[in-house]
Amino acid sequence: MQPSISDFLLERRSVSAKDMCEPGPNEEQLDIILRAAHRVPDHGKIGPWRFVIFQGDAREAFGDQLARKFAKKQEDASKKQIEFERERFMRAPLIIAVVSSPVNHPNVPEWEQVLSAGAACQNVVLAAHALGFGAQWLTEWYAYDKRIAKKLSLTSEEKIAGFIYIGSYENKPSERTRPDLNERIRCYRKGS
Ligand SMILES: Cc1cc2nc3c(=O)[nH]c(=O)nc-3n(C[C@H](O)[C@H](O)[C@H](O)COP(=O)(O)O)c2cc1C
Numbered sequence: 001m002q003p004s005i006s007d008f009l010l011e012r013r014s015v016s017a018k019d020m021c022e023p024g025p026n027e028e029q030l031d032i033i034l035r036a037a038h039r040v041p042d043h044g045k046i047g048p049w050r051f052v053i054f055q056g057d058a059r060e061a062f063g064d065q066l067a068r069k070f071a072k073k074q075e076d077a078s079k080k081q082i083e084f085e086r087e088r089f090m091r092a093p094l095i096i097a098v099v100s101s102p103v104n105h106p107n108v109p110e111w112e113q114v115l116s117a118g119a120a121c122q123n124v125v126l127a128a129h130a131l132g133f134g135a136q137w138l139t140e141w142y143a144y145d146k147r148i149a150k151k152l153s154l155t156s157e158e159k160i161a162g163f164i165y166i167g168s169y170e171n172k173p174s175e176r177t178r179p180d181l182n183e184r185i186r187c188y189r190k191g192s
């Protein structure tokens with residue numbers, strides 16, 4: 001039986017990219033994930049995000065770029081480390097890069113547009129989970145690397161909000177410790 005939506009949200013856990021396997025979402029499921037990502041709160045109807053999809057051979061090609069850029073960035077990198085970078089995108093059958101693409105707007109601060117791209121990331125994660133896949137929102141070093149940004153044709157205003165890894169998995173992840181919720185809640189009272 002499917003959990004209620006509130007239970008689904010309360011039980012959600014990321015699945016580590018290294019624990020993912022085939023199959024990934026099919027075309028129809030990918031379309032659902034992207035439409036969910038596209039349907040987030042968005043002040044000013046700007047749509048300050050875009051998506052880059054990595055599947056099949058494209059993951060290998062991007063892995064070659066990661067290996068190359070990593071070797072340039074870290075000159076003393078071992079062969080093992082470089083090979084690890086080459087394999088990074090092979091951890092999952094599908095990776096969606098969510099790009100934050102804010103525009104100059106008279107009424108909508110950039111901060112709000114960045115938050116909206118973050119919401120798009122979370123909707124990718126939730127939609128993938130809802131379809132029975134594992135998902136993990138990662139940035140790792142290459143989200144912040146200028147050479148990789150160039151390779152992905154990011155403009156100077158754009159940033160990677162996340163690389164969302166999506167795939168099947170065998171074992172349900174166990175719960176992890178979480179920050180204390182009560183410490184983070186205060187009721188505003190008159191006279192505060
Ligand atoms: C913007 C962002 C970037 C993240 N980048 C990484 C990362 O590079 N490496 C990592 O291990 N976890 C990263 N995480 C955390 C994972 O996505 C995930 O939240 C974590 O594995 C905990 O699992 P949970 O979602 O079940 O709480 C990132 C989370 C966010 C929101």
